[in-house]
Amino acid sequence: MSLPQGKDFLPPRPLRSGHIQTMLSSSGVRRLLLPKAAQTVLNGAEPVTVDGGDGVRLTGAYTAQRTQARSRGLAVLFHGWEGSVDSTYVLQTGSRLLADGWDIFRLNFRDHGDSHNLNEALFHSCRIDEVVNALLDIAQRYPSRPMALAGFSLGGNFALRAALRAPAVGLPLSYALAVCPIIDPSEGLFSLEEAAPWFYQAYFMHKWRRSLQAKQAAFPHREYFELSELKQSLRGLTASLVMRHTDFDTLEAYLDGYSVAGEALANMHVPATILTARDDPVIPVDAFEKLRLSANVELDISTYGGHCGFIRGWDMTSFTDDYIAARFNAIAPA
Template sequence: MTLPKGSDFQPPWPLRSGHLQTMLSSSGVRRVLLPRRARTVAEGAEHVMVSGGGDVRLSGAFTAQQARPEARGLAVLFHGWEGSVDSTYVLQTGSRLLADGWDVFRLNFRDHGDSHHLNEALFHSCRIDEVAHALGEIAERWPARPMALAGFSLGGNFALRAALQAPKLGIPLTYALAVCPIIDPAEGLFSLEKQAPWFYQAYFMQKWRHSLKVKQSLFPQHTYFELAELKQNLRGLTEALVLRHTDFDSLEAYLDGYSVAGETLRELTIPATIMTARDDPVIPVNAFEQLRLPSNVELDIARYGGHCGFIRGWDMTSFTDDYIAARFNAVADAG
């Protein structure tokens, strides 16, 4: 069986613009134009709570497949920063996997989607332990096998770190796939500030500030930020919240805490794929080229695709659907 490669993605002009791919990936236009089949994973989904360990609660949605007598396996999907289980790319990928016979679980990270009320402490990107704990509970409650994991952007970073932890935690994860994952957070933050067009930082900051305000309104007894802090740029607000709400003593230590750069993934024993685009304006491609990976990890750098875009045409469907489904199906068929 020949699996699709990033080099197979050859979108028509003008969809060869990385900026256009990136902007369309999460735009309202895309949500409107997507065919109905790209939303089927949301129909009849069971909305559930899973434990993140201790008193931590995370929300998610489970959809049982109806395409086959028995499920091909369990697919778990992680969204990106300030995304949710209902992000367009999550719905589209989940719907494709559902049609191929996979049970699908979509997980919300803390303070994403409508889950701000579940935990008093703020989300931050080093909370991998609660995500790994939730993954273990998901595996127990929904036992279809194999269990395969896919994540996008920050969710791709979480997916790779969860795959690193899975064997020692006894999580029966078979395969992990990361689309445009954050590799070196320090470099990515610098890129958003200094290299990427201003509107990317503006977009993320608008969503993040809104999320923080929602959190503050739900827990008025807790001071999450000062108004002056909320007005800072990405670096300034991140540093203020790190020093106020985490055990890290510097922004640099925090960013290093969720880095998977360099040789970090050399100990990854679970088969995995890392897919990105050379024209991604959000995450610099050189971070991927400097990775030191074991033979069981596939690195696939496409020429086009932007940041989590890979949009094929004006129906707004994504090449990543076929890409992820083909690799998940190959894992299931090999088992």
């Protein structure tokens, strides 16, 4: 059976702009235009709090499939930075996999969704241990096999790092797929400031500041940032986060802490796929082309798609649904 490839994605001409693809990917307009089938994963979804280890609690939602006598397996989905289990792309992917017979677990990272009040310490991108511990808890609670993982943007980065750690910690992960993952955080952060249009940084900063305000309201006795720090640029506020809330001595050390650039994936034992787009305006394609990958990792660079867009047409559905479903289904035939 042949699997869909990034080269197969050819949207109509007005949608061949990486900027249009990116802006539509999480827009309210897209959510309104999507068919109802893109939200069926919400039906009967069970809110769950899972164990991240060391007293950390993370939230998520579990939906059991009802389309066939036996589940194909468990699909776990990771959202991007300042997204949530209810992000459009997560719901759409979850709904498609659910229809194909997968049980679905959508996980919120710390301080995402409505989980700001669960853990006093702030989220940052090097908190991989609690995500891996959460996956171990999820695997134990819902022992459907195989277990497959898909993540978007920062969630794709977390998915790749979780897959790297899976064999050593006994996580029964069969496959991981990352859509437009952050590869080299230092390059991605700087490109967002220096190369990408201003509105991308404005969008992310607005969401991040709003999240930090929600965190402050949840723990009023803590001062997470001074007001002057919240007014800084993306790089400046990230540097303040590192100094105040991590054990890293420098911004550069923190960014290296969640990098999967260069040879970081050369020893990946879990089969994995990385899908990205050459016209992604948020994450430069150069970092993908410099990767040294193990034979278990498939790198697929599409000409079009923007950042986590891959929108096929005016119904706002995404090519990634078929792409992810085909690869998940290949490891778990019906």
